[in-house]
Amino acid sequence: MNTVPVALWRLVVAAGAATGVVLAAREYDVWWTALSQLSNLAVAVCFVGLALREPRSPWLRGALTTLMVLVGLAYVPMQNGNLWQAWSLLEHVVTPTLVVLDFVLVGRNHHAVRWWHPLTWLVPPTAYLLWYVGGDLAVYAALDAAHPVEFGQRIAVLLGLLLATGYGLYRFGAQRTPQE
Template identity: 30%
Template sequence: MTSSPAIVSLWRALLAVLAWTGVWWGLDGGGPGGSVGWFNLAYFTQVCGVLVAATATGALLRPLWRRGEIEARYGVVRGGVAACSMLTLIVFATLLGADYSTGHSVLLHLVVPLVALADWLFVGRNQTALPFWVPFAWLAVPLAYLPIYLWASGHVGPLYGFLLPGDPSFVPIAAVMLAGFLALFLAYWGLGRLQGVMVRRREVAS
């Protein structure tokens, strides 16, 4: 796990560039000359892409207003957006056909979630002491997304074919998905805590 300011900054810059590029490609209307598809921001993939990009950018700029401090004491936001990004990888690969034929799809459904996971596992130190309640707080992201999904689906039809507002299956499927999300969030929290144990053991050994 690296905590070198220079390496951390370079890594966060890479993550920010990848995430912002993926988000923009998802809005570009299909290529040069295409209109900007702002409505695509209603998709969970785009939401998570923006969150990852903004968090990585904020972490990159943090030393400018925090007197050189490379990251906050606790990685609550960093872990939450990384875990939510991983949700896009899992759902896309299992329920949405896993079509990686476009650059946007490759970046936001594969590359960014994996880079964000690597960031959580191997970069920085603030993932090592998160309180037990943090994974439950991370559920705020998918819960806050639900009204956006209902609004967007009311305008253009269901954004995802497996989640149909108004259908009797909607609530049970949404509840099962939230339970799965919580399980993933708990795994991310546990990995962060495990890193803390390993760091302390290395410090004692040295």
């Protein structure tokens, strides 16, 4: 069971993510096809669960953290995105920052991150990528599968970013001692 401050913190993270999704949905008709909105929705749902109970394994928090780092770091350069609108600021800066802070400062099971977790944390963004290409979603101009060389290069950069983040979290966890 989580302490009251941890539960409240995680509910704040969930509320921020959910607010970003709601504001984006009001702005865009196809909000549900963008990784930013889907990732924030996942954070909102999962952090409500994490507010109630933190599982023994840090896998979920690690997967959400790497996903939100991807959302936060890829948005501005790949979308020429702006952060002036509330939904964009919440989804691309505030929520990713809060999720990273949760992993680094709040979680108690960092020591349980396994060497193979960062590899499995690639599953959610890979599933999105398969849906993106297979469904010809064309949400991101910078990820146009019709230009395979540029598409492949950008995917390679994003993959490197995700793996570096994941193994950074692994190293961080390996240096921590168990807390209860």
